[in-house]
Amino acid sequence: MPVYVDISRCIGCRSCEVACKRVHGGKGHVNVHMAGDHASVPIFCHHCEEATCTMACYTGALYKDAERTAFDVEKCTGCGLCQLACPFGVVWSDKIAHKCDLCAGRENPACLVSCPANALSTDFELASRRARARAAMAVARGR
Amino acid sequence: MIKVDVSKCLGCFSCTNVCPNQNITREETPETRSIHWKRCKEECDLCVEFCPAKALTLVPFDQAGEEPTITFDLVACKICKARYATEPMLKRIESSLPEKLQKDSTGLDWIWICPVCRRNIEAERATKQMVLGRTRKSP
Amino acid sequence: MPQVLVPTVCPYCGAGCQFFISVEKERATGIEYMPEHPASEGSLCSKGNAALEILYHPDRLHHPLKRKGDGWARISWNDALELTARGLGGALKRFGPECVGFLSSSKCTNEENYLIEKMARCLGSRNIDNCARLCHSPSVVGLNRTLGAAGMTNPISDIANSKCIFIIGSNLAENHAVLSRWIHRARDSGAVVIVADPRMTHTAWMADIFLQLKPGTDVALLCGMAHVIVKEGLVDSEYIGKWTRGYERLVESVLDYTPEKVSEITGIPAGDIVRAARAYAISPASSILYSMGITQHSTGTDNVQAIANLALICGQLGRQGTGVMPLRGQNNVQGACDMGALAEFYPGYRRADDPETAKFFSCAWGVDLPVGRGLTATEMVDAAARGKIRAMYIVGEDPANSDPSSSYTRDALEGLDFLVVQDIFMTATAQMADLVLPASAWAEKEGSYTSTERRVQWSCKAIEPPGEARSDLEIVCALANSLGLEFNYPDAASVLSEINQLVPQYGGIVRERLNGAGLVWPCPNPDHPGTPILHTQGFKLQDGRAAIVPVQYRPAAEEASWEYPFILTTGRVAVHHNAGSMTRRSPSLIEREPELFVEINTQDAVKLRIADGDEVRVTSPRGGTTARARLTGRVKRGVVFMPFHFPGTNMLTTEATDPEAKIPEFKVSACKISRRD
Numbered sequence: 001m002p003v004y005v006d007i008s009r010c011i012g013c014r015s016c017e018v019a020c021k022r023v024h025g026g027k028g029h030v031n032v033h034m035a036g037d038h039a040s041v042p043i044f045c046h047h048c049e050e051a052t053c054t055m056a057c058y059t060g061a062l063y064k065d066a067e068r069t070a071f072d073v074e075k076c077t078g079c080g081l082c083q084l085a086c087p088f089g090v091v092w093s094d095k096i097a098h099k100c101d102l103c104a105g106r107e108n109p110a111c112l113v114s115c116p117a118n119a120l121s122t123d124f125e126l127a128s129r130r131a132r133a134r135a136a137m138a139v140a141r142g143r
Numbered sequence: 144m145i146k147v148d149v150s151k152c153l154g155c156f157s158c159t160n161v162c163p164n165q166n167i168t169r170e171e172t173p174e175t176r177s178i179h180w181k182r183c184k185e186e187c188d189l190c191v192e193f194c195p196a197k198a199l200t201l202v203p204f205d206q207a208g209e210e211p212t213i214t215f216d217l218v219a220c221k222i223c224k225a226r227y228a229t230e231p232m233l234k235r236i237e238s239s240l241p242e243k244l245q246k247d248s249t250g251l252d253w254i255w256i257c258p259v260c261r262r263n264i265e266a267e268r269a270t271k272q273m274v275l276g277r278t279r280k281s282p
Numbered sequence: 283m284p285q286v287l288v289p290t291v292c293p294y295c296g297a298g299c300q301f302f303i304s305v306e307k308e309r310a311t312g313i314e315y316m317p318e319h320p321a322s323e324g325s326l327c328s329k330g331n332a333a334l335e336i337l338y339h340p341d342r343l344h345h346p347l348k349r350k351g352d353g354w355a356r357i358s359w360n361d362a363l364e365l366t367a368r369g370l371g372g373a374l375k376r377f378g379p380e381c382v383g384f385l386s387s388s389k390c391t392n393e394e395n396y397l398i399e400k401m402a403r404c405l406g407s408r409n410i411d412n413c414a415r416l417c418h419s420p421s422v423v424g425l426n427r428t429l430g431a432a433g434m435t436n437p438i439s440d441i442a443n444s445k446c447i448f449i450i451g452s453n454l455a456e457n458h459a460v461l462s463r464w465i466h467r468a469r470d471s472g473a474v475v476i477v478a479d480p481r482m483t484h485t486a487w488m489a490d491i492f493l494q495l496k497p498g499t500d501v502a503l504l505c506g507m508a509h510v511i512v513k514e515g516l517v518d519s520e521y522i523g524k525w526t527r528g529y530e531r532l533v534e535s536v537l538d539y540t541p542e543k544v545s546e547i548t549g550i551p552a553g554d555i556v557r558a559a560r561a562y563a564i565s566p567a568s569s570i571l572y573s574m575g576i577t578q579h580s581t582g583t584d585n586v587q588a589i590a591n592l593a594l595i596c597g598q599l600g601r602q603g604t605g606v607m608p609l610r611g612q613n614n615v616q617g618a619c620d621m622g623a624l625a626e627f628y629p630g631y632r633r634a635d636d637p638e639t640a641k642f643f644s645c646a647w648g649v650d651l652p653v654g655r656g657l658t659a660t661e662m663v664d665a666a667a668r669g670k671i672r673a674m675y676i677v678g679e680d681p682a683n684s685d686p687s688s689s690y691t692r693d694a695l696e697g698l699d700f701l702v703v704q705d706i707f708m709t710a711t712a713q714m715a716d717l718v719l720p721a722s723a724w725a726e727k728e729g730s731y732t733s734t735e736r737r738v739q740w741s742c743k744a745i746e747p748p749g750e751a752r753s754d755l756e757i758v759c760a761l762a763n764s765l766g767l768e769f770n771y772p773d774a775a776s777v778l779s780e781i782n783q784l785v786p787q788y789g790g791i792v793r794e795r796l797n798g799a800g801l802v803w804p805c806p807n808p809d810h811p812g813t814p815i816l817h818t819q820g821f822k823l824q825d826g827r828a829a830i831v832p833v834q835y836r837p838a839a840e841e842a843s844w845e846y847p848f849i850l851t852t853g854r855v856a857v858h859h860n861a862g863s864m865t866r867r868s869p870s871l872i873e874r875e876p877e878l879f880v881e882i883n884t885q886d887a888v889k890l891r892i893a894d895g896d897e898v899r900v901t902s903p904r905g906g907t908t909a910r911a912r913l914t915g916r917v918k919r920g921v922v923f924m925p926f927h928f929p930g931t932n933m934l935t936t937e938a939t940d941p942e943a944k945i946p947e948f949k950v951s952a953c954k955i956s957r958r959d
Contacts, residue, residue, distance in 0.1 A: 011455035018331040033266030078160040089258030116459035
């Protein structure tokens with residue numbers, strides 16, 4: 001259950017980047033990409049159901065638990081295979097790996113609380129509803 | 144002392160990271176990565192245990208023994224040509240994943256593309272519809 | 283060791299978000315969000331998230347410094363205060379109080395601003411001002427005249443109740459980011475968003491109608507919209523009749539601003555102007571959000587008045603979801619103005635040229651105060667250049683980087699006989715000082731700050747200042763006393779008590795009531811709950827009516843020419859703040875926007891053989907600077923954009939000012955661009 005982005009709400013302020021970096025001791029896991037002249041979207045870990053990073057990890061440091069693709073830093077050797085095994089480029093390895101852990105230990109992910117535009121949510125129903133409403137609007141308006 | 148099976152070494156960073164005495168070093172240039180194993184008397188076997196390819200073995204210390212170095216050419220990203228990984232590591236990824244996961248939903252061979260480009264492609268995919276829809280002028 | 287959470291008000295923009303600083307063993311170790319905050323709901327922009335990075339920065343000033351040759355000598359506080367007193371006191375005596383200038387800080391607390399302006403005036407000088415002069419002085423002048431009060435008329439959260447949000451001259455997505463959530467909420471319930479900006483910004487991303495106008499043509503657009511609204515009978519006649527004066531003259535004044543004519547002037551398709559006007563007038567609750575794109579013009583006051591006119595003729599004031607909303611840049615620029623750190627206003631906006639004002643404060647402060655307004659910040663620089671101002675005391679302000687025409691400004695400041703700068707970093711202005719006094723950052727002192735929605739909040743002290751740095755309050759009191767005044771204020775709360783007596787809008791904003799979300803002024807007495815929405819019962823002007831002030835379009839002071847073919851407009855980016863002395867020293871922020879860039883329309887760039895990423899030279903009649911080229915479709919041909927967070931942009935900007943508010947026309951300068959090689 002990853003953090004979902006409502007792209008129509010993203011304002012490219014990069015607060016999620018800075019917040020993630022801050023709560024993770026300087027190693028952040030979010031990158032905001034600019035699209036076109038004035039749109040933007042942060043790319044988060046998808047916490048894939050079939051997580052390729054966990055398949056490449058040979059020590060069991062990366063594994064699936066109920067809600068997320070979790071990371072046990074004690075088991076990591078920093079080999080770098082996970083970084084190459086993520087199709088979205090959101091696992092990093094530099095002496096040790098790091099990736100989004102949905103801010104285990106916090107009530108809510110820091111990026112979600114910090115987003116000034118309220119664009120982030122872990123509520124799939126909400127994200128899905130918003131996306132479909134937008135799609136319906138686009139179809140109706142012939143875009 | 145460490146003995147390396149050159150045909151198995153992936154060129155990853157495990158052994159250089161886990162060695163408690165900095166006997167294994169690595170060096171990177173824009174195009175290559177080299178790993179160098181120094182002569183060691185250590186009795187630990189962390190490097191052997193944690194090598195993902197089981198490429199290392201321990202042999203008795205020999206003052207005249209070779210200190211192997213392996214140099215890999217880094218593979219170039221298919222899109223931006225940046226050199227980002229060794230070929231054995233990428234092949235290892237391929238073999239760890241079921242075939243259906245080695246291509247993304249558009250049929251792209253993402254393993255042979257660098258992580259930066261992967262993020263860019265994902266961003267484009269996520270925003271394309273929306274950006275296109277907005278830039279079409281309304282009547 | 284237990285962790286303590288100390289609530290503080292963010293030191294960056296005027297949105298007034300709060301967050302907790304977690305303090306362990308007397309060090310600020312982290313930030314916790316505050317979900318109960320009425321404006322931010324716990325969110326923070328990238329700057330707020332990085333706020334702690336400046337506290338322990340190696341560049342922080344730790345000790346008073348005296349100029350010694352090309353360098354600095356560390357001196358004691360006693361010596362520093364004595365030298366300052368001698369330098370300022372000497373100048374006051376030798377040249378007279380008219381020859382000394384005081385610049386207060388819109389980052390300092392209300393209490394500190396109050397004391398600085400009180401000190402200046404008690405010493406006989408009328409030359410007290412703050413950086414509002416460079417940003418919202420037209421709002422202070424224009425809105426006081428038209429609506430009787432200058433500040434956001436409705437709360438930030440009320441934006442969610444609006445059905446038509448007209449954002450003009452503001453890139454709030456980047457600079458007042460938390461407002462975005464309320465706009466999105468409004469859109470969820472069907473609101474229309476109109477954005478007018480020469481540049482396609484992240485704010486424009488939210489727009490249903492985007493009006494990409496030529497820089498400096500806002501009055502034309504606003505008059506054009508008024509023209510459509512009047513012509514199509516979309517005005518709110520009942521509201522006009524009951525609450526305004528001057529409507530007939532407005533009708534006359536906008537007769538010529540047909541959509542076609544306005545389209546010619548602004549470059550906006552006529553149809554879009556009509557649609558925007560109709561949407562704004564027809565919607566049951568419309569609000570106008572504006573910022574520097576409206577104020578930083580030689581027609582800034584006219585721009586603001588045109589906005590007020592639009593709101594007044596459509597009756598879009600005094601109710602939920604309506605309003606005229608100046609978005610103020612600094613965390614306490616609203617407070618600095620409320621406290622009268624302005625050349626033409628005393629605390630509470632009493633006019634300096636009114637004898638009644640002088641009488642009132644002379645009585646309150648026990649000194650004889652002169653009648654009349656003093657020199658504004660921009661005029662002080664001019665006066666310094668001409669040798670009329672000989673000494674200045676500058677607190678938390680960096681005119682060498684924030685004033686236009688940097689070469690001119692720097693020469694003027696260099697020429698002063700005596701310059702004292704009080705700041706947290708050695709800014710470009712401090713570099714030119716004779717004495718530098720180290721001050722506290724926001725987390726190292728306590729006091730009240732007033733946000734752009736007129737919300738007064740108390741920020742608590744989390745940690746001690748570094749080295750020998752002291753709070754501005756302590757420094758000002760000590761300085762005032764060594765200059766012969768009697769400033770006995772043991773703490774900020776005691777200053778607030780005095781403010782309660784003298785500023786009617788703050789009458790009930792007493793310390794005990796300021797925990798948590800604070801209070802919104804006017805709050806005249808301790809039982810008053812505060813006033814989130816202004817003008818619900820008319821206006822604080824003669825006979826309770828707002829003044830509709832007709833305005834005419836005047837082109838900007840500088841035009842593109844054959845030699846300088848581009849119009850340069852300036853602005854901000856999300857990760858930086860104003861002159862950048864804090865954000866350029868924050869690693870998380872500077873790594874995201876490391877250098878000065880210039881946005882050039884791709885087609886224009888191709889013609890000049892400039893590629894994306896090239897170093898280019900940008901030159902104007904005032905000077906030149908180097909910047910990194912960014913090719914984009916965001917600006918139209920003939921327009922370029924540079925952020926003013928880096929020294930260099932203001933080397934280029936014009937010194938032309940608004941005749942009334944004296945704000946420089948940062949948004950329109952002519953320039954030329956060439957490849958560096």
